[in-house]
Amino acid sequence: MENKILTSPRTGDSCIHVKHKSGLDIYICEMKGFSSVEALFGTKYGSINTMFKTSEDKEYTTVPEGIAHFLEHKLFENEDCDVFELYAKTGASANAFTSFEKTCYLFSCSKNYQESLKILLDFVQKPYFTKASVDKEQGIIGQEIKMTNDNPDWRVFFNLLRSLYHNHPVKIDIAGTVESIAEIDAELLYKCYGTFYNLNNMVLAIAGNVSADEVLAICDEYLKPCEDKGLETVFPDEPDTIVRSEVREAQPVGTPIFNIGYKCVPCMGRERLRKSMAASLAVGIISDASSEMYQRLLNEGLINSSFGTEIFSGDGYFSVIFSGESSAPEKVRDAVAAEINRVKNEGFGEKEFQRNKKSMYGSLIRELNNVEAVANLMINSHMDGVGPYDAIEVLSEMTSADCLEFIRTELFDDKLAMSVVEGTV
Template sequence: MPQSSSGLIRYLFCGRRERRRLSMQNEIHYLTDPCTGDVCCRIRHSSGLEIRVAEMPEFSTAYAQFSTRFGSIHRCFRENGKTVFLPAGTAHYMEHKLFEKEDGDIAVRFDELGAACNAFTDFDRTVYHFHTQRGFDKALGILLRFVMTPYFTERTVSRERSIILQEIMEMLDDPASQVFNQLLRGMYHTLPLYPDVLGTPESIMEITPELLRQCHRIFYHPQNMVLCCAGNVSAKQVLAVADRFVKPVPLPDAETVFLTEPDMPVQNRVSQRMAVGKQQFMIGFKSRPLSGTARLRESLLCSLTLDLLTGSAAPLCQKMLHDGLINDTFDTECFAGDGWFAVLAEGESDDPQAVLDAICTEAERVLREGIDETLFSVLKKAAYGDSILGMNDPESVCTALTDAFMWDCESPYLRTQLLASLTTEDVCRCLRERFRRDRTCLSVIAPAPL
C-alpha cells in the first residue's frame, strides 16, 4: 500500500486502479473460464463505467447489480486539497435517500414492472440490485436513473433519521451484531470498521443534504462504479440502456484517506453482558491485508485451512462437540477487504477462551505433525465443486462479477483456477501467518444477571 511520511494511506477515490482516460468509444472484451468455458462480456463504457455481463439464456430471470466503491469505511477524503470527515453511517444514509425522489418512492416503479428491487451497504461498497422475468430494459433504466440522480432536501433527509435510528436501536439490541462490532473495536486501531455500517444515534444527526450531494458527486462517479448483469439478458441490451442513462461527467480531484493500521490488535479480550441464554463469542485472528488477486487467493486458502482445522470433518471439531465446548452454532469465515484481513470463528460456549486455546493448539499440532493429505484433497475438491456449481446460478454469478470488480480482479473466473493451485505447503504458511496466537482477539457476550 502507498504510505506517506505522515502515516496516512491514500487511495484514489476510484480504488487502487489508475484513473482511466475516457474514450469516446465503448471498449468490449470477453473473459473466458478455462475450466468451464463460461464467458463474460466486459465493457469499459465511454462514461468510465465498468459493465460486466454474463449471458445465461437458459434461465428465465435476469439479475442486475449497480454498485459503487462507497461503504462504511469511507469516512475521510480529500477534494482539491481540503480534507472532509464523514459521520459514521453516511454511505448507508445515502443508500436510503436515493430511493426517495420528488414524485415518491422509486420502489413503486419496480413493483409496477413485476421486478424485485433492494439495496445494501457494506464496509467497502453500496449495491443497488433487482431481478425480474420481464421488462428488464425498463427496470435497468429505472435503476441507472435513480442511482445517478440524487434528490436530497432538508425535509426528506431529516425525515429519514427516525427510520435509521430505529434500525440502529434494533442493531444495538442484537447480540449477534454486538459480538461482531465489539470484536472489530478490539482488533482495529484506526481502520473505520466500526461503529456499525448504520452509524450511531449521534453521527446520523450530522448528515446533511449538502454532505450527501458532495459524497454522491465524488463516490457515485461512473469510474468508481460497476454495473453487473447475469441471466436472461444480453450484453447488447445492457449496453443500449447504459448508453441512454450514463453519461461522462468531470472526474473529481479526490482521494480517500486512511490512517496506517498497526499489526497487533487493540486488546485480546472484550466483553459485555446482554440478555442471552448462553455465552456468545467471536474469535478474530488479525493479519496483514492484501489486495487484488493475492487477496482472493489468500481468502480461498484461509477458508480451506479453516475447514481442515475446524470444519465438520476435522478431528478438532468432533472433539469440541463431544466435549460440549461448542454446539451446532459454531461457524468460521475469512473476513477480508481493503486494508483488513482476519480469520473469524463464532458460536456459543460456556468457555470461549478454551475454544480459542483449542484452535491455536490444533494449528500448532498440524504444523508440527503435518497435514492430513487425504482430508486436504477431499476438502479441496469439495470447494472446487462448490465454486463450479455456484457459477450455474445467475444471482451468484452477478454477485461474483461485482466481487471481482470490488477486489480489483480482472476476471470473475479466477476462483476455480486459484483453488486448483492451492497446496499443503500453502496451508502450512497460512497456519504460521494467519493463525498467530499473539494476534487474536476474543469477543464475548455473557448473560446478564437475572
C-alpha cells in the same frame, strides 16, 4: 468501448466485461434457461470510506460515521416520487445494501427487465436531498440502528472488530450511531455523492435472462459520461497489534455467542484472493465438520452445529474468524489456538488438503448455478480487483504448502481476540 468475453476454462461459463465510454465497468452474463434477472449497480463506497479527497480538493474531507448507508437510503427518493413507486410499475423486487467497502442498488425480476434497468440507472444518477427528507430518514435509520443493536450476532462481530482494530474504520458500525447520523445534512450527502458516485468508481453487473445487446443499448442511452476525478481514500495508520484480547457484552441470548479472531496482514487484488483462499483452506482443514478438532469439541460439549469460520478481508484489514455458541467460549479459544500451534509444528496431511480443495471447488461451481449468485460474483470480484472466474484458477494452483505457510506466518497468539455476548438474567 472495450468489450471482453471472460470464460471459465473449467465450466465453460462466460460473461462479457465492457469498459463503457461513460467510465462505468459493466458485466453481463446471459444465462440460458433461467427466467429471472438480477442486476446490481454499485459504487466502491462503503462504511470504511470516511476520509477522502479528489484531485479538485486540497484537503481530505472527514465525514460522520454511517453516511454511506444514509446516502443509500436517501437515493431512493427522487424529486417527484419514491423510486419504489417506479419499480412497482415493472413488478421488480428492488433493494439496496451498504457494506464495509461498497454500496449496491439492485433489483430482481422475471419480466420487464429493460424497464427496471432504466429505472436503476436513472435514479442512482439523480440525487435529490432536502432538509425535510434528511430529517425524516433519521427516525427510520434510528430504528434500524436499534434493531441491529438488539442482534447479538451483529454485536459480537463488531465488538470483535473493535478489539482487533485500533483506528481502521472497519471497526465502526455500518449504519453509524444515532448521534453520528444526527450530524448528516443534505450538503454533506451531495459532497459524498459527487465524490463516490462517479461512474469511474462504479460497476454494473447483470445476470440471467438478459441480452447483452439490449443491456448495452440501455446503458448507452442512460449513462451520463463522467470525468475521472482521481478519487483518493485514506485510512488512519493501523498498528499490527490488537486492542484487547477479550470483550464481553450482556444481551438476552441463549447459549453464549462467540467470535474468535486473528488479526492478519492485509493485502489487495489477486494477492488477497490467493491469501483468502489459502486461509480458507487452512482453517477448513483445522476446524471444519470433517476435522478431528470439530468432532472433539462436539464430543466435549464445547461447540454445537453453529460453529463456523470466516475469512474477513478488505482494504486495510484481513482477519480469520471462528464463530459459534458455547457455554465455555474461552475453552474453544484455547483449543483453536492449541490446534493452530500444533499444526504449525506438525503440519497436516496431503489427504486433508486435497479433500478441502475438492470441497471448495464444488462450492465455486455451485455458485454458477444461480442468477443472483452470478450477478454478485461479477460485482464482488470486480471490486476486489479480480475476474469472476479467477477463483477456480487460483484454487487449481493452490498447494498444501501455501496453506501451511499462511498458518505459520499469519496466525499468532498475540494477534488473537475473543468477543462474547452472553445472556442477561
